[in-house]
Amino acid sequence: FIQMLRSAKKRDVLQLLRRAPEEMLPFVVEAAVAAQSVASLEALSDFMDFGKHPKSLLEKFLYAAAFSPRPSGELLHLVLDKLDGKQLAPEVWESGIVAVGALVGKLCQQKLCALQQEVERGVKTILGGLRGAKEESKVVIYLLALGNAVLPESIPTLLDHAEEGSVAITTAAVSALQRFPAQHISTKVKRAMRRIFHEKRKSYDKTCRLAAAEILLNNEPLPMDIINILLATNELETEMATFLLLKVQSSLR
Numbered sequence: 001f002i003q004m005l006r007s008a009k010k011r012d013v014l015q016l017l018r019r020a021p022e023e024m025l026p027f028v029v030e031a032a033v034a035a036q037s038v039a040s041l042e043a044l045s046d047f048m049d050f051g052k053h054p055k056s057l058l059e060k061f062l063y064a065a066a067f068s069p070r071p072s073g074e075l076l077h078l079v080l081d082k083l084d085g086k087q088l089a090p091e092v093w094e095s096g097i098v099a100v101g102a103l104v105g106k107l108c109q110q111k112l113c114a115l116q117q118e119v120e121r122g123v124k125t126i127l128g129g130l131r132g133a134k135e136e137s138k139v140v141i142y143l144l145a146l147g148n149a150v151l152p153e154s155i156p157t158l159l160d161h162a163e164e165g166s167v168a169i170t171t172a173a174v175s176a177l178q179r180f181p182a183q184h185i186s187t188k189v190k191r192a193m194r195r196i197f198h199e200k201r202k203s204y205d206k207t208c209r210l211a212a213a214e215i216l217l218n219n220e221p222l223p224m225d226i227i228n229i230l231l232a233t234n235e236l237e238t239e240m241a242t243f244l245l246l247k248v249q250s251s252l253r
Contacts, residue, residue, distance in 0.1 A: 005035035013043035026060045033064035033075070041074050050086050058092045066099035066148075068106070073116035076103040080121055094141050100125055101145030108151070123151065130157065139165070140172045147176030152184050159192050167205045170196070174211040185219040194225070198232065206240060213244055217251045226251070 005013055013032060020028045029048075032040040048061055065071065065079050083096040104122040113119050126149065130142035143161060146154045155177070162173035174196065177189065196204050196212040204212075216225045226248055233241035 001031050002034050005031055005040050006037045008037075008039060010039040010042045010046075013040050014046055017043060017047040026057060029057065029061050030064040033061065033068065036068070036072050036075055038074070041072075041078055045078055045081070048082060050082050050088060050092070055089050055092055059095045062092070062095040062099045066095075066102040068103075070110065071103050071106050073107065073112065073118045076100070076107065076116070076118040076122055079103060080118065080125065083125075097126065097129065097141050097145045098148060101148030104149040104151070108149070123149070127154070127157070136166055136168055140168050143169065143172040143176050147172070147179050150179050152180075155180070155184060155186075155189065159189065162196060162208075163192055163201060167208070171205055171208045171211070174208050174215070178211055178215055182219045185215060190216060190219070190225075194228075198228070206237075210240065210243065214247060217247050221251060 005016075008016075013035075016028055017025070017032065029044070032044050044061070048058070050058060062079065065075055068075060079096065079099055083093070083100070088096065100122045104119055104126075107113065107116055107119050126142055126145045130139065130146070133139045133142055139161070143158070146158060158173045158176050161169050162177065163170070165173060174193075177185075177193075193212040193215045195201055197209050197216065199209070213229055216229070229244055230248060233244050236244070
């Protein structure tokens with residue numbers, strides 16, 4: 001079906017979308033996203049109405065975009081256009097921002113960051129939204145999007161939120177940092193993770209502390225980091241201590 005859509009004209013894809021039975025429409029939308037031909041994306045652009053279609057269909061479209069293994073700049077452009085300036089249901093907006101992060105990350109993995117203006121637009125959408133976000137729930141979504149994007153330039157922003165935010169914000173920021181490969185886990189990142197795990201500035205949530213310890217153990221740990229984490233297990237609850245001991249054993253192997 002996807003192969004057929006790739007060779008179809010815009011009017012034919014649009015006709016399929018408009019005439020599909022209600023129970024089949026999510027399948028056709030998902031297939032049109034997967035096809036990623038100019039015609040299928042233009043047809044989706046004309047068809048998808050973020051002011052009228054049910055939330056379930058809009059989320060299906062956004063999930064299909066986010067999980068696309070090799071997305072195009074045109075697909076990111078389509079998602080950004082559909083989100084831009086719209087009053088959306090919270091669930092749809094959240095799915096959209098997270099999808100933008102995923103698309104930016106995958107385009108950069110394909111070495112298309114510098115070649116796609118839409119990537120820059122996507123990054124501005126996330127970082128600009130994060131700077132202007134007042135509600136905790138919105139800050140968390142933007143941090144999740146940054147975690148999907150895995151942009152090295154976002155690390156200072158993630159570190160600020162990891163150390164200074166609320167429980168939900170610090171957890172989201174540290175989780176985002178876990179997504180980065182070893183070459184981006186610098187000395188500065190490790191120092192911040194030590195402060196979080198050992199609670200040097202304030203008390204942190206258990207999940208956040210475990211994630212910080214994992215970053216230290218998974219990225220060329222110093223002997224002193226391993227010793228200090230082992231010493232800290234004496235003061236932790238059994239489940240947390242067991243998890244960290246297993247991580248240390250795995251790291252040593």
